Amino acid sequence: MRLIRYSALISFVMFLWLAVKKENPDLSLDISQIITYYVAAAIMYGLSNYHLDYVESDIRLGYISKFMLKPLSPHLYYMGVEAATAFFDICVRVFFLIPLVWLLGYAYHPSFLQVLLAVAFLPIIFYTTFTLYFSLSLLGFWFIQVDSIRMSALFLIRFTSGMMIPIIFFPEWFQKLLYYSPAPHFAFTPIRLLQGELSLTLGLHALGILSIWAIIITLLQKWMWYQASRNYESTGI
Amino acid sequence: MDVVSSQQKLRKYGDLTMRLGYYLKVFGQMAKLALATILEYRVDAVVRSFYMFAYISGTLLLINTVFTQTNFLGGFDYNEIMLMYASMMVMWALMETFFFDGFKYFVLYDIRNGDFDKTLIKPVNPLFLLSISKFRIESALIGVVMMCVFLYYASLNLSSITFVSAVIYLGFFILGIYIHYRVFTCYASLAFFMTKASQALRTLQSASDQCFYPTIIYPWPVGLVFFTLLPIALAAYVPVSFLLNRGSFLLLGGTLLVAIGSTLLSSYLWKMGLQQYSSASS
Numbered sequence: 001m002r003l004i005r006y007s008a009l010i011s012f013v014m015f016l017w018l019a020v021k022k023e024n025p026d027l028s029l030d031i032s033q034i035i036t037y038y039v040a041a042a043i044m045y046g047l048s049n050y051h052l053d054y055v056e057s058d059i060r061l062g063y064i065s066k067f068m069l070k071p072l073s074p075h076l077y078y079m080g081v082e083a084a085t086a087f088f089d090i091c092v093r094v095f096f097l098i099p100l101v102w103l104l105g106y107a108y109h110p111s112f113l114q115v116l117l118a119v120a121f122l123p124i125i126f127y128t129t130f131t132l133y134f135s136l137s138l139l140g141f142w143f144i145q146v147d148s149i150r151m152s153a154l155f156l157i158r159f160t161s162g163m164m165i166p167i168i169f170f171p172e173w174f175q176k177l178l179y180y181s182p183a184p185h186f187a188f189t190p191i192r193l194l195q196g197e198l199s200l201t202l203g204l205h206a207l208g209i210l211s212i213w214a215i216i217i218t219l220l221q222k223w224m225w226y227q228a229s230r231n232y233e234s235t236g237i
Numbered sequence: 238m239d240v241v242s243s244q245q246k247l248r249k250y251g252d253l254t255m256r257l258g259y260y261l262k263v264f265g266q267m268a269k270l271a272l273a274t275i276l277e278y279r280v281d282a283v284v285r286s287f288y289m290f291a292y293i294s295g296t297l298l299l300i301n302t303v304f305t306q307t308n309f310l311g312g313f314d315y316n317e318i319m320l321m322y323a324s325m326m327v328m329w330a331l332m333e334t335f336f337f338d339g340f341k342y343f344v345l346y347d348i349r350n351g352d353f354d355k356t357l358i359k360p361v362n363p364l365f366l367l368s369i370s371k372f373r374i375e376s377a378l379i380g381v382v383m384m385c386v387f388l389y390y391a392s393l394n395l396s397s398i399t400f401v402s403a404v405i406y407l408g409f410f411i412l413g414i415y416i417h418y419r420v421f422t423c424y425a426s427l428a429f430f431m432t433k434a435s436q437a438l439r440t441l442q443s444a445s446d447q448c449f450y451p452t453i454i455y456p457w458p459v460g461l462v463f464f465t466l467l468p469i470a471l472a473a474y475v476p477v478s479f480l481l482n483r484g485s486f487l488l489l490g491g492t493l494l495v496a497i498g499s500t501l502l503s504s505y506l507w508k509m510g511l512q513q514y515s516s517a518s519s
Binding site for chain 2: 005008009013016019020023024145147156165169170
């Protein structure tokens with residue numbers, strides 16, 4: 001159900017852009033590019049879309065205490081659980097959606113190095129987004145309604161990562177601003193690499209930016225965990 | 238004979254009025270409880286509405302980006318599409334305020350941990366009680382904001398709107414809420430038979446923000462989905478088409494057909510589900 005749900009949501013947006021193309025034949029993306037773009041977006045969707053309600057619930061109910069006793073990082077433990085789901089999601093979507101694109105008569109045309117670089121993005125996207133959402137969930141040590149803050153971040157990422165709107169349709173100044181944020185590198189950059197429409201130099205530069213953000217967000221998460229464990233009383237919040 | 242018949246009629250209407258009064262009282266009590274909770278946790282309520290505004294910002298970004306690339310979508314211009322968006326948001330705000338969370342919690346928790354038993358033993362219709370068990374008052378705030386947006390865009394389209402079309406719009410709007418309620422009941426009934434029924438409700442909720450555009454822009458099987466399984470067209474495209482005097486007999490007939498179909502199907506599924514339910518083991 002989850003696999004169908006997210007793929008369906010992305011396909012609805014794809015139909016919207018196909019309708020725009022029908023109204024405006026001068027649109028900078030052609031039909032083939034729109035379809036391959038959104039199929040790749042549907043495949044990658046599971047890498048940046050998590051609902052970590054259970055982490056917040058563990059904090060509230062005191063179940064997080066076990067991580068204070070055992071030599072086990074809560075960040076790595078929860079990430080392991082999500083990694084398994086994300087890996088399974090991606091495999092199933094690749095298995096079904098790539099042949100579908102081929103059957104429809106469309107194809108991706110990347111070089112071998114572009115594919116390699118796009119694949120290199122995947123674990124970093126997963127790690128960065130998970131760590132970001134996990135850090136926001138850690139706010140559960142201080143507040144109750146943390147899910148709203150986490151969901152706000154999720155929506156922001158969904159609309160600025162290129163998952164819904166290809167970044168090239170944004171105004172120039174907004175594209176430049178976004179380039180130095182992690183958001184477009186969660187979806188737009190790897191998708192354009194897979195389409196063979198982003199140079200390796202720009203791809204490597206984007207990977208560098210994303211890696212720097214991954215380090216910053218990791219430091220933030222570690223600092224928050226440190227602060228939280230100082231105040232925590234193991235009886236739930 | 239006539240006297241007996243009139244007495245029976247009177248008793249029947251008396252019962253109906255009493256029952257209606259009783260249900261309104263239950264509804265009022267639940268609303269009072271929700272309001273008391275909100276007042277107790279004021280900061281939480283404000284924080285909870287954050288994500289709604291984040292989602293609205295994202296959707297507005299999508300609409301505005303689309304209209305930087307085209308002037309029309311399915312024959313409707315920017316102002317008319319905004320009218321559809323605002324109409325859909327007002328309807329969803331109303332549904333979220335009064336009954337969406339009730340269905341969601343039922344599917345996610347009540348049916349699995351057996352809390353539904355408590356609903357069953359109360360002297361109120363269980364479907365009614367579960368649907369109003371979780372009010373989300375802060376959604377009403379979104380509703381008010383979107384109502385202002387709706388009135389603003391309606392004023393920009395005033396040349397296409399008449400008094401009659403406005404009344405018809407209101408009728409379709411109410412019918413849209415009724416059909417959504419019935420579709421929610423269908424999805425909630427699925428929880429008696431499967432564990433992932435919440436995904437259907439969540440799909441409907443997520444899709445509504447991205448699929449309120451004129452149904453004619455989608456391939457017909459997808460359009461059909463937006464009239465039946467995910468009745469988003471009945472929250473935006475259909476009522477606004479009638480408001481702008483662009484409705485057709487096909488839309489009218491289709492909507493009535495969906496209303497009848499969803500009523501029959503939801504009643505059947507709910508009854509089947511109740512028969513299947515065996516206290517905390519569904």
